[in-house]
Amino acid sequence: MHFESDRITRLILAASKKAHRETGASPDSRIVKIVEWPVTCTVGPGLEGAIACESKVGYVNGAQGGLSYRGYDIFDLCAHSNYEEVCFLLLIGNLPSKAELRGFSDKLRDYLHIPDVLRQLAGFPIERMNPMAALRLGTNLMRHEQTDLDFLRGKADEAKIGTDEDSIPMETLPRGEEHAIYEFRRRQPIRDRNLAACCRLISGVASMAAAIARMREGHLPLAPDPELSYAGNVLYMTSGERPSAEETRIMDVALILHADHGMNASTFAALVVASTLADVYSSVSAGIGALTGPLHGGANEQVMHMLRGIGSVANVKPWVKATLAEKKRVMGFGHRVYKVYDPRARVLAPLAALSGRGKVANKGLFQIAAALETEIASRLGKKGIFPNVDFYSGLVYTGLGISERMFTPMFAVSRVAGWTARILEYLKNNRIFRPRVMYSGAVDRHYVPIAARRPARRKKR
Ligand code: ACO
Numbered sequence: 001m002h003f004e005s006d007r008i009t010r011l012i013l014a015a016s017k018k019a020h021r022e023t024g025a026s027p028d029s030r031i032v033k034i035v036e037w038p039v040t041c042t043v044g045p046g047l048e049g050a051i052a053c054e055s056k057v058g059y060v061n062g063a064q065g066g067l068s069y070r071g072y073d074i075f076d077l078c079a080h081s082n083y084e085e086v087c088f089l090l091l092i093g094n095l096p097s098k099a100e101l102r103g104f105s106d107k108l109r110d111y112l113h114i115p116d117v118l119r120q121l122a123g124f125p126i127e128r129m130n131p132m133a134a135l136r137l138g139t140n141l142m143r144h145e146q147t148d149l150d151f152l153r154g155k156a157d158e159a160k161i162g163t164d165e166d167s168i169p170m171e172t173l174p175r176g177e178e179h180a181i182y183e184f185r186r187r188q189p190i191r192d193r194n195l196a197a198c199c200r201l202i203s204g205v206a207s208m209a210a211a212i213a214r215m216r217e218g219h220l221p222l223a224p225d226p227e228l229s230y231a232g233n234v235l236y237m238t239s240g241e242r243p244s245a246e247e248t249r250i251m252d253v254a255l256i257l258h259a260d261h262g263m264n265a266s267t268f269a270a271l272v273v274a275s276t277l278a279d280v281y282s283s284v285s286a287g288i289g290a291l292t293g294p295l296h297g298g299a300n301e302q303v304m305h306m307l308r309g310i311g312s313v314a315n316v317k318p319w320v321k322a323t324l325a326e327k328k329r330v331m332g333f334g335h336r337v338y339k340v341y342d343p344r345a346r347v348l349a350p351l352a353a354l355s356g357r358g359k360v361a362n363k364g365l366f367q368i369a370a371a372l373e374t375e376i377a378s379r380l381g382k383k384g385i386f387p388n389v390d391f392y393s394g395l396v397y398t399g400l401g402i403s404e405r406m407f408t409p410m411f412a413v414s415r416v417a418g419w420t421a422r423i424l425e426y427l428k429n430n431r432i433f434r435p436r437v438m439y440s441g442a443v444d445r446h447y448v449p450i451a452a453r454r455p456a457r458r459k460k461r
Contacts, residue, residue, distance in 0.1 A: 007246075007354075008246070008249050008250065008253065008351070008354070009079050009080075011347075011350040011351065011354070012075060012078045012079040012253065012347055013075070013079055014350075015075065015343075015346040015347050015349075015350060016073075016075030016076075016079070016346075018346065019065055019066075019075065019341070019343055019346050022065075022340075022341065023064045023065040023066075023340045023341065024064050031059065035054040039051050046336075047435070048336065050435075052263050052268060052271070052433070053263075053271070053426060055263075055422060055425060055426075056070065056093070056425065057069070057070065057090060057260060057418070057421050057422050057425055058070065058090070058260040058261070058262060058418070059071075059262070060261060060262040060337050060338070062335070062337035062338045062339055062340075063339065063340065064340065065338060065340040065341050065342065065343050065346075066343065067261070067343050067344065069086060069089055069090055069259065069260055070089050070090065070093055070094070072089065072095075074256075074257065074343055074344070074347075075343065075347070077089075077256055078253045078256050078257060078347055081095075081256065082229065082230075082231070082252050082256075083229075083230050083231055083252050083255040083256055083259070083414075083417075084101065084104060084105040084108055084229070084230050085101055086255075086256050086259055086417065087104070087108065087199075087202055087259070087417045088100065088101065088104045090259060090260055090417050090418060090421035091195060091198060091199075091417070091420065091421045091424060092195075104199075105229075105230065107199055108199060108202060108203050108230055109203075109224060109226065109230070109233070110203075111199055111200050111202070111203035111204060112203045112204075112206065112207045112224035112230075112233055112237070113207075113223065113224065114142065114203075114204050114207050114208070115223075117138060117141050117142050117204065117207075117208065118207070118208070118211050118221045120141045120144075121134070121137065121138050121141060121208065121211065121212075121215075122215065122221075124137060126212055126215040126216060127215055127216045127217075127218070130292075131209075131212050131213075131216065131405050131406055131408070131409050132288060132289075132291070132292040132298075132408055132409060132412070133292075134208075134212045135205065135208055135209060135212060135288050135409050135412060136285045136288045136289055138204075138205075138208035138211075138212070139201070139204070139205065139208070139281055139284055139285040139288060140281065140282070140285055142200070142201065142204050142208075142281055143279060143281035143282065194280065194424055194427070195424065197279075197280050197281070198280060198420035198421070198423070198424060201280065201281065201284050201416050201420055202416045202417055202420065203230075205284070205288075205412060205413055205416045206230070206233070206234050206237075206413045207221075207224070207237060209234075209238070209406065209409040209410060209412065209413050210222070210234060210237035210238040211237070212406070212409065213238045213402070213403065213406045213409075214237075214238065214240070216403075216405065216406075217403075219240065221237070222236065222237045222240060223237075224236075224237060225242070228242070228243075228248075229248060229252070230252075230255070231248050231249075231251040231252035231255055232248040232251075234251060234255070234410075234413060235247060235248065235251050235400060235401070238401075238402060238406070239401050239402075241401075243400070246354075247355070247400055250351050250354065250355050250396060250399070250400060251400055253347060253351060254348070254351070254393065254396055254397070254410075254414070255413070255414045256414075257344045257347060257348065257389065257414075258344075258389065258393070258411050258414030258415055259414050259415065259417040259418050260415070260417060260418030260421065260422070261389075261415075261418065262337065264296065265290045265291075265293075265295075265296045266287040266288070266289075266290035266291040266296060266297065266415060266419065267287065267415075267418060267419055267422055268290075269286045269287055269289065269290035270283045270284060270286050270287035270290075270419040270422070270423060271283070271422060271423060271426050271433065272286070272433045273285075273286040274423040274426060274427060274430075275426065275430055275431065275432045275433045276432055277430070277432075280420060280423055283419070283423055284416055284419055284420065284423075287412075287415065287416075287419040288412050291408060291411060291412055291415065292408060294331065297390070297408045297411040297412065297415070298408050299331050299332055299388070299390035300332070300390040300393045300394045300397075300407040300408060300411060301394065301404050301405065301407045301408055302331040302332075303331045303332040303369075303390055303391055303394050304365075304394040304395075304398070304404050304407070305331075305404075306330070306331050306332075307365045307368050307369055307372070307395075308365070310368050310372065311368075312364070312368065313364075313367050313368055313371045316368060316371040316372050316375050317375060320372070320375045320376065320379065324379065324380075330372075330376055331390070331391075332387055332388060332390045332391030332392075333376050333380070333385050333386065333387055333388060333391065334380075334385045334386075334388065335386075335388045338384075338386070338388065339384030340384065340386065341386045341387070342386060342387060342388045342389055344388075344389040345386070345387040345388060345389055345391055345392055348389065348391075348392035348393050348395075348396055349370075349373075349387070349392045351392070351396050352366055352369070352392040352393075352395035352396045352399065353366050354399075355395070355396050355398075355399025355400055356395055356396075356398065356399040357399075359398070359399050361398050361399075362395060362398050362399055365395060365398075366395055369391065369392065369395060373386075373387055373391070390411075393407065393411070394407050397410055
């Protein structure tokens with residue numbers, strides 16, 4: 001499939017070989033075919049070990065450093081597939097035929113056109129906003145736009161249906177995905193309607209991220225180029241320059257690698273919102289919110305600040321010593337699930353080296369990153385701390401001309417596929433998420449009128 005980028009395919013296959021050699025490739029005996037609820041599990045703080053739901057979308061093998069989407073190994077997908085195909089796989093469950101892929105890719109390309117949303121977005125001070133906040137805003141604007149359109153289109157034959165799903169009499173619909181439909185044209189089966197909203201979001205978030213990048217630099221948003229692939233358009237609509245075949249392929253692989261990752265914080269956030277039967281736009285907006293934090297997707301930007309702060313390979317050792325002595329976290333390292341090398345970092349590392357070659361913005365940073373990896377692995381490897389997906393992704397993005405503030409939005413551009421695939425799956429048999437807390441506060445206190453209260457004594461630190 002990728003003649004011009006055989007070199008990249010070779011790098012991915014070499015990374016795959018190394019992964020299998022170092023962490024094993026035996027099938028995981030923990031995969032269960034039939035889940036019988038209730039399940040028993042041991043739960044730690046931060047819901048560590050808790051099983052939120054059952055899923056067939058993707059699997060993270062933390063002990064062996066494995067990742068698969070719908071049963072396909074991530075290394076194989078990076079080597080042989082493309083992002084459009086991976087979106088189809090995640091959402092629908094199988095690889096598409098040639099005709100299906102063509103139709104699906106055309107649809108995603110069409111949905112990159114969101115001029116009305118971008119016009120509304122341009123009414124806000126985007127250049128002064130946090131880009132992830134702007135992306136959340138845009139996602140909510142997409143919902144409004146769709147609602148209005150649906151109303152206009154559906155008015156003639158759907159007079160009884162309002163513009164907001166909240167106005168549908170709930171008792172007339174069975175529980176499950178029917179509650180959460182977003183587009184109301186009756187001629188379309190419900191599953192297709194949800195699917196269309198998911199595809200709109202996948203492309204819409206990409207167009208918005210590209211537009212936000214441009215608006216932040218005082219440029220107007222660009223329309224997609226029908227000649228370019230999805231990855232090519234993400235780069236083109238961000239920078240205004242047609243990317244090379246190699247740049248397109250690197251972006252494509254980065255998109256694939258970030259598309260889905262088990263019950264991570266942002267996916268869980270998106271599912272929690274979806275489980276209330278809120279619409280998929282609000283759910284994705286919640287996912288974007290959760291991804292923002294530096295302990296999750298926001299780490300990629302922090303890694304670049306850290307590498308620049310370290311400044312030189314010679315400074316790596318003293319920097320690590322001081323940082324660990326102060327018990328600070330090293331950004332881009334560690335993971336709740338992986339206790340071995342993250343397979344995504346295995347692919348991103350050589351791509352970072354490749355995309356950064358000769359680029360002023362990356363000068364010396366890859367060497368610092370590689371030295372930092374060696375130093376952290378030697379000190380913390382025994383604790384299972386290795387580079388995660390965010391460690392090298394910023395260097396890849398920088399090499400592709402994407403600015404630091406746009407790293408986490410670019411992560412969101414990929415992850416919408418996973419969020420929406422898992423929302424679609426979960427809504428088929430929806431149950432609202434509602435865990436418990438263990439109350440450890442005061443009991444049996446007697447209410448004291450305000451006039452009789454003494455100031456509370458503060459605990460000495
Ligand atoms: N640097 C130094 N020490 C670390 C790091 C790190 N990055 N990560 C974990 N540790 C240490 C902890 O100090 C702790 O040590 P201790 O047992 O001696 O106290 C031990 O490893 C376990 O740490 P936890 O906090 O229990 O790990 P948790 O699973 O809660 O956190 C997380 C995972 C948030 C990813 C953590 O590793 C971290 O903060 N990493 C840096 C931020 C980052 O890169 N985030 C992106 C993750 S990938 C993603 O979300 C897309």
